[in-house]
Amino acid sequence: MRILVISLLRLGDVLIASPALHGLRRKYPSAKIDLLVNQNFISLKSILPDVDELIPFDRDGLQDGLAEASCPLFESLDYLDEIINKLKSNQYDLVVNFTQNKLSGYLTSLIGAKEQIGLSLSANGQPSYSSSWFRYLNDYFAADIADRFHFTDIFYLGSGLPTGTNKFVFNESPVGKAEALNFFSSVGYASGPKVVVQALTSDIKKTLSRSKWVDALTQFQSFESDAHIFLLGAPNEAAELSLLQQELKDKGVRSDLAILSLDGALALLNVSDLLITGDTSIKHLASGTPISIFEIAIGSSDYKKTGVYKPGSLILKSNEPCSPCQHSAACHRESHLCASQIPSELIALAASKFLHHDWLALQVLAEEYSDCANLLKTEWAKFGLWMARHLTDRGTQREISDQLSRLAWKFLLEKEHLKPLAAYGSESLKLKEAFESDWHPDNQLRIKMSLEHIELTTLSSETRINKILSAISSKIKLFGSFDGVDFIDSELVKEIIKVESDLGLGKILSEKFNPKSASDFYQIRQLQNSLNDVFSHQQIKLKLIRSLRSQITENA
């Protein structure tokens, strides 16, 4: 069997798919698995044990031909033909597209495998997904909905892989090991905790200022005087990191520059104790090592989608309402507030407590600094989803409702609710177990009341959505056609917006129609489909709530 996985975005996006690659390898142990990546990631082969061949996508070659006015258009077309014909000649049985953009959609469809998972586009731009998870990624993710899943989970579950085997797996190469050994001997490391700091990211909005790093690491060193700080970076970051190193030295903080390749970075992470990082590919690489990971999520970093996946990791997130901001837009505030408002002493204290896995102290810190930042602990729940739980919000009504909501989406997307013996009981039991440590026997009454309240609000939403669906169906039956008829009157618009607001759906429903003009057949059908999805979601959530309540009552 031959499988092609397409991952044509950034390095972090390739690494974040590692559990799905590992899962595919476990499901198809004798298959040849190829990975199509951008040309400059071709040497990832040494660290990806589940991939047999990395195939380069020559994006530069194609773009150079297109950008030159003197170059005939058909040269690029011919080159693209070559690339596609070469891929087609491999006669893939399965193509899995983790890129989820139009370019990859057309490419997936042109390669023409027997089976395709992920976005595939026809010539007129019609999408197909072959997976509810990838359709969800397309339809819901771009909107700012509350129920967001980690990309790792979406890639994993969307590939049809069984719950429970999603972990990051990377190979430490001999070259990388040698690089790390050379590094340690050159810096004269003897003993003490090894703390790796990835101070720079590829996006200025996600990067703390140099002065913030200097303050934070100076304070950290005062708490952890025997710790060794290694400033990790790529060769093109050496100059910037040298400046940071000099400023630390001026403050009496010793640090060493660790300018390493990806292989060398992996080897360093494998033997170190703590990584402090922004939203970087190094963070995802570290998830496949024993190192403790402390992520500082600012700017456009959306921890719900791309947070550090490894369970037991720590995420520090700004409380600024604009965070996370839009990925490619410049910061719209007068200064980089989401970064500057995080006190450097919080970074230092959190890193110190986390180095010693003192979660009680971290909880105290979280409460003390809750006005400016959140501290979250990552977990992987038995019901098959990654979670990042606020240290100050554990076991609250909001948290229970959020997790029920996500579990209900999982049910819907995996069509579990359509099975004759849908696993409401066992899945709600897993949810109960996930929260059990926070649900003391004394809290039973509070939890029951929370569940009652969640049930009431869910019922109310379900009723509202049912009314909207009935109103639209009645109009269709009455008028019989869509010409010139205003199916979505102002009352319905209000109801739809209320549903979006109550359920944190962004503009998922209201973007399907234009409130200022009559909607056409396609728009109404799109709206009905989305409403049906949301309605089913609320119904599933109700069943999970009732199942959970009965389990708590049984154990009372």
Added chain:
Amino acid sequence: MNSLRAEYQLVDAMRRLEQAAEKLIQTRGYTNEAKKIRLLTELIKEQIKNENSMHSTRQTW
């Protein structure tokens, strides 16, 4: 985007590609050729928006 000239050339290429795709669809329908031209158009859009930047802080050797 390093220069306005480069951006102008890409925008011009995108315009030519979109016109080519439309002509192809009108004359031959929704074929693989049309898909390829649309793929190339997306490639340019990514370059213009700098959305799909290959820039990574990590070089792989």
